[in-house]
Amino acid sequence: MRKNYAYSADFDLKTEKLLKDAKYLGQGNNGIVYELPHNxxxxxxxxxxxxxxxxxxxxxxxxxxxxxxxYFLGELYIVREKVEGVRLDKYIKRNGLDKEISKKLYDLLKEFKKLGFVKLDTRCRDIYVTKDRKLMMIDPKGCYTRRVDFPRHLMKKLNSLKLLEVFLTHIEEIDEEKSKYWRSQLDKYFKKKNIEYEV
Incomplete structure (x- = not known):
């Protein structure tokens, strides 16, 4: 069960005005989110x-x-564009995991490296699939500080959804060398964490 927190922040006048029409969207471990006008x-x-x-x-x-x-970064808040779509884990539960989405995940992870991230990983719940099947990120955490050189959290979730082998087979067709590396790192990680492959 998520804890209840008391939030307090000093807003600039423009943001304070927008908050009058805000709509509660949800709460995570690090913050609470409201929808504002103008997307x-x-x-x-x-x-x-x-x-x-x-x-x-x-x-x-x-x-x-x-x-x-x-759009704005305050001491205890950010105002940003709203990401529309369905969370990746929910999306693939409904639609399965085809090669096109696997390729887009591969491209997203390549983008992380291009952006200089040292954390080459993300959680399924931080990726949204839009209506036109584009991938969008929310809640980027530790991207430049936490070193992870393969997508272990992403693949751990795909494993629990029994779609890891499907994903890795798609990656093998796209980039055989990357697929071999991810498999070898994942084998070590699963062994260390005593996680079994789900099929």
Whole structure:
């Protein structure tokens, strides 16, 4: 069960005015999110450090098609573009995992490297699939600070959905060398964490 937190932040006048028409969207471990007019959201954080890190990541990725635009970074909040779509894990539960989506995940992970991320991983719940089947990221965490050189969280979730082998077979057709590397790293990770492959 998620804890209840008391949020408090000093807003600029423009944001304060927008908040009058805000609609609650949800709450995570690091913040609470409201929808604002003009296809924007505001995320209010518990910790300034986390707010700054996420805001700076969005500023550094502003030219990437995979990340929402950031409009304002405050001490404890960010105002950014709203990401429309369905969470990746929910999407593939309904639709399965075809080669096109696997290729888009592969391209997304390549984009991480291009952007200078040291964390070449993400969670399924931080990727959204739009109506036209584009992938968009939300809640980028630890991208420039937490070193992870293969998509272990992503593949761990695909494993629990019994779609890991489907994904890795698609990747093998796209980039055989990358597929071999990911498999070898995943074998070590699963063995260390005592996780079994789901088929």
């Amino acid at each position: 924007r959201i505001i995320k209010i954080f518990l910790k300034e450090k986390i707010c700054k890190a996420e805001g700076m990541t969005l500023k550094r990725t502003k030219k990437s098609k995979y990340f929402p635009k950031i």
